Amino acid sequence: MSQAQDGAQAQDGARLLIVGPQGSGKGTQGVRIAEVVGVPAISTGDMFRAAISGGTELGEKVKAIIEAGDLVPDAVTSEVVSERLSQDDAAEGFLLDGYPRNLAQVSDLDAFLSGRGEQLDAVIELSVPRGESIDRLTRRAFEQGRTDDTEDVIANRLAIYERETAPILDVYRERGIVDVIDGVGSLDEITERIVAALGARGLIRTAAA
Ligand code: AMP
Numbered sequence: 182m183s184q185a186q187d188g189a190q191a192q193d194g195a196r197l198l199i200v201g202p203q204g205s206g207k208g209t210q211g212v213r214i215a216e217v218v219g220v221p222a223i224s225t226g227d228m229f230r231a232a233i234s235g236g237t238e239l240g241e242k243v244k245a246i247i248e249a250g251d252l253v254p255d256a257v258t259s260e261v262v263s264e265r266l267s268q269d270d271a272a273e274g275f276l277l278d279g280y281p282r283n284l285a286q287v288s289d290l291d292a293f294l295s296g297r298g299e300q301l302d303a304v305i306e307l308s309v310p311r312g313e314s315i316d317r318l319t320r321r322a323f324e325q326g327r328t329d330d331t332e333d334v335i336a337n338r339l340a341i342y343e344r345e346t347a348p349i350l351d352v353y354r355e356r357g358i359v360d361v362i363d364g365v366g367s368l369d370e371i372t373e374r375i376v377a378a379l380g381a382r383g384l385i386r387t388a389a390a
Pocket of ligand 1: 203225226227229246247248250251252253254258278279280281282286329338
């Protein structure tokens with residue numbers, strides 16, 4: 182839970198990004214961490230899926246792309262994210278899940294944030310062995326029936342992750358903001374690891390000491 186603000190002049194929340202291969206548990210951990218830090222969790226995948234099920238124009242545009250496990254064009258994605266980040270609840274912090282996903286999107290996000298005098302505070306890299314992510318994705322396909330969780334599409338998404346998304350971590354590593362977190366363990370253990378890493382950066386004010 183987020184702790185009560187201390188009443189001091191707009192103490193900033195944290196601006197966070199969680200990155201990991203599909204099946205790493207980033208969605209679940211993202212929501213948990215956002216709650217601890219007291220910022221909105223913003224998942225591009227969730228926004229696209231909501232647009233598809235709502236039958237919106239955006240949903241129509243991205244449906245086939247998502248079903249194939251390909252990336253939605255950068256211009257479309259970055260526009261969706263900048264609109265979302267412009268909402269009031271993201272003014273003092275946010276946790277991004279699934280964006281940026283390639284180097285072009287890193288540039289888009291940098292441009293957007295620097296226009297507001299902001300930058301990312303930390304990037305959580307959830308590290309999970311390939312076999313484990315595939316097992317988890319296959320299980321999720323069975324449980325949730327996601328249309329992009331079929332075997333071929335999973336393979337495509339993991340290949341895209343390695344080719345396009347993993348390189349963004351090098352950029353953030355150079356900035357010294359990446360925390361690599363072991364993503365194998367119970368949900369609570371993994372959350373605790375992330376909270377500890379963010380705490381070490383001074384990004385979480387823990388009341389329960
Ligand atoms: P996710 O739930 O994060 O795995 O996202 C599901 C799907 O949404 C991905 O396989 C892509 O097709 C699309 N998607 C989500 N985020 C992005 C992004 N940042 N750039 C392009 N496509 C995205």
